[in-house]
Amino acid sequence: MPPSSEDDVAERVVVLPKPLHARPAGQLAQLAGRHKEATIQLVAGEKKANARGVLAVMAMGAVTGTEVTVTVTGPGAEAVADEAADILTAAEAADA
Amino acid sequence: MTAVAHRWTGQGVAPGAAVAGSWRADRPVPALTVHIGPDEVEAAFAAVAADLDRVAEQVRAQGRTAAADIVAVGALIAADPDLVDSAKQAAGTAQPLPAVRDAVEGYATVLDSLDDEALRQRAADVRQVGRRVVERLAYGGVGRDAPAERFVLVAAELGPADLIEHLGAGLVGAVAVRGGANSHAAIVARSVGLPLVMGVDAEVLDLPDATDLLVDADAGAVVAEPSAAEVASTEAASAREVERRDRLAAERGLPHVTADDQPFGLYANVSSDVEVRLALDSGAIGSGLVRTELQFLEADRWPTEADHRRALAPLLAEASGRPVTVRLLDFANDKIPPFLSPPAGLPVLLAHPEAVIAQVRAILDLGRDVGLRIMVPMVSDPSEMAPVRAAVEASAANLGTPVPPVGAMVETVSAVRQIDALCQVADFVSIGSNDLTSEVLDLDRVDPRARTELAAHPRVLSLIGKVVDAAVAAGLPPLTVCGDAGSHPTTLPLLVGAGVRSVSVAVARIDETRWRLRRLDTEQCRALFTDALRLGGAGDVAELVEERIEVVMP
Numbered sequence: 132m133p134p135s136s137e138d139d140v141a142e143r144v145v146v147l148p149k150p151l152h153a154r155p156a157g158q159l160a161q162l163a164g165r166h167k168e169a170t171i172q173l174v175a176g177e178k179k180a181n182a183r184g185v186l187a188v189m190a191m192g193a194v195t196g197t198e199v200t201v202t203v204t205g206p207g208a209e210a211v212a213d214e215a216a217d218i219l220t221a222a223e224a225a226d227a
Numbered sequence: 228m229t230a231v232a233h234r235w236t237g238q239g240v241a242p243g244a245a246v247a248g249s250w251r252a253d254r255p256v257p258a259l260t261v262h263i264g265p266d267e268v269e270a271a272f273a274a275v276a277a278d279l280d281r282v283a284e285q286v287r288a289q290g291r292t293a294a295a296d297i298v299a300v301g302a303l304i305a306a307d308p309d310l311v312d313s314a315k316q317a318a319g320t321a322q323p324l325p326a327v328r329d330a331v332e333g334y335a336t337v338l339d340s341l342d343d344e345a346l347r348q349r350a351a352d353v354r355q356v357g358r359r360v361v362e363r364l365a366y367g368g369v370g371r372d373a374p375a376e377r378f379v380l381v382a383a384e385l386g387p388a389d390l391i392e393h394l395g396a397g398l399v400g401a402v403a404v405r406g407g408a409n410s411h412a413a414i415v416a417r418s419v420g421l422p423l424v425m426g427v428d429a430e431v432l433d434l435p436d437a438t439d440l441l442v443d444a445d446a447g448a449v450v451a452e453p454s455a456a457e458v459a460s461t462e463a464a465s466a467r468e469v470e471r472r473d474r475l476a477a478e479r480g481l482p483h484v485t486a487d488d489q490p491f492g493l494y495a496n497v498s499s500d501v502e503v504r505l506a507l508d509s510g511a512i513g514s515g516l517v518r519t520e521l522q523f524l525e526a527d528r529w530p531t532e533a534d535h536r537r538a539l540a541p542l543l544a545e546a547s548g549r550p551v552t553v554r555l556l557d558f559a560n561d562k563i564p565p566f567l568s569p570p571a572g573l574p575v576l577l578a579h580p581e582a583v584i585a586q587v588r589a590i591l592d593l594g595r596d597v598g599l600r601i602m603v604p605m606v607s608d609p610s611e612m613a614p615v616r617a618a619v620e621a622s623a624a625n626l627g628t629p630v631p632p633v634g635a636m637v638e639t640v641s642a643v644r645q646i647d648a649l650c651q652v653a654d655f656v657s658i659g660s661n662d663l664t665s666e667v668l669d670l671d672r673v674d675p676r677a678r679t680e681l682a683a684h685p686r687v688l689s690l691i692g693k694v695v696d697a698a699v700a701a702g703l704p705p706l707t708v709c710g711d712a713g714s715h716p717t718t719l720p721l722l723v724g725a726g727v728r729s730v731s732v733a734v735a736r737i738d739e740t741r742w743r744l745r746r747l748d749t750e751q752c753r754a755l756f757t758d759a760l761r762l763g764g765a766g767d768v769a770e771l772v773e774e775r776i777e778v779v780m781p
Binding site for chain 1: 296304306338342345536593
């Protein structure tokens, strides 16, 4: 991989259309698992979580309407950030 | 060996009976002094995650998607790197097993403290994962697998996943010390036909595994080391019941049409996301009645919008894409919270417009993805519809949502008397058969279980017929009967005869109701209904139904 990609950073800000429950949290954890070289950090107000941990993400207790900032650091950051944002905003039917 | 039967009583929360060797799900692990290293902890978590993944896939392959999703969450939790890391650190202490358990409990406590009901429920999943990990460590990394043969599950407390993971395996019945009829485990048990008795003395936890245990949920009894005669009769009954349920369930997915090709609607009465999942798995189209008051029966004030959101969010998310009729708070009869005094009911709700708006806003905002309708309970006068409609229209404008149909639940004699006027101001009507029957026949002091059959009383039937005719004359959509009458062998043909083409029934009754409806002939039911109106009482009508209608059940 090109050396410059290690420093890739991408940020997305989304407003949750549904609470951040187990299903989207699980999808984020799986995304993080597929991109182990990248770090996916979520921030909602004072709560922060690394997306690799489903419990940390659920413990943010993010409800509908919460603004969540996704910051991805590492190779392929832009694409991973898009995918993370899609999971968070496609959370319409998501619940578990 | 001398068989000394030990008997306990409890609350049968899911009907049926079964007998098999006992297996305690949550047996306390022995105190260990052996060394447990971080690698063993990591391996135990990985094994538990793999176990749960495997169970989820098995359940999914059986077509029980909703149940599979519940179990899959457990697998994700067991794979959580933060959880595994803190448990690994705990393993280095002098008392590794309690330390690992405490580490897991820390995560459960965090979820417990959240406002969101659905997230709080995940705390139980975290604890279940922790229990499995600790058991694996305690028993040398092999886990405590459930018996391969038939067994009765025994536990202090049961979660839905405890039952789901053993379904289709050897699980034939369950016993719990704590819990009640509204627990998720009870709902799951009813929907899958698993006999379950709760509220049993804690002595039952001390039984050694593989003790012969008879669970008779119909009698609310648990018997250890039952007599051979008891075992034989229970086993025969249980085998028949399993076969019956399988045959009923085999018609899921078949067209919803009567014997003479008239389409019918089949919906479920629900009050939780778990019930929605199970209802959809059973082939219900959606929910004809979402009961919203059950979570607030201990409330000390009117629920706020946030309270309603917490209660409704998981349920409405689960019902995404489906038709859902949400009933406003029905604090009446036996469902009156401490902050209200009888008779409460709709007048008291309408006297608190802010309470109506709080609930309507939550319903509209969270109900964007469902085919939403809002239903007003216990309507006794057409004038009661206007304030609700005004609240719905104002809130919808405010939130930018469409205005859903606003309808009336017809369950008082007064509403039936004014049914034509009511149909002019309601977008749909549904019939609440239980309350209507008890008012018509003055059954307040009668055992509630008797009410369903009494809906066959000619005085009740004539009122139901009147409501159906009025709804048709007013051009309203087909009305739904929400109540036990919709799933009862005597009353269902009569409802069809009255012109009812849509019922909303308890989740556990969906398969059976579909079976019956697919075998009824609407013309024959019509003639039955007409003749039944001329009879004197519910008993005479029941005899007539038995004589005329033969639906062969499996």
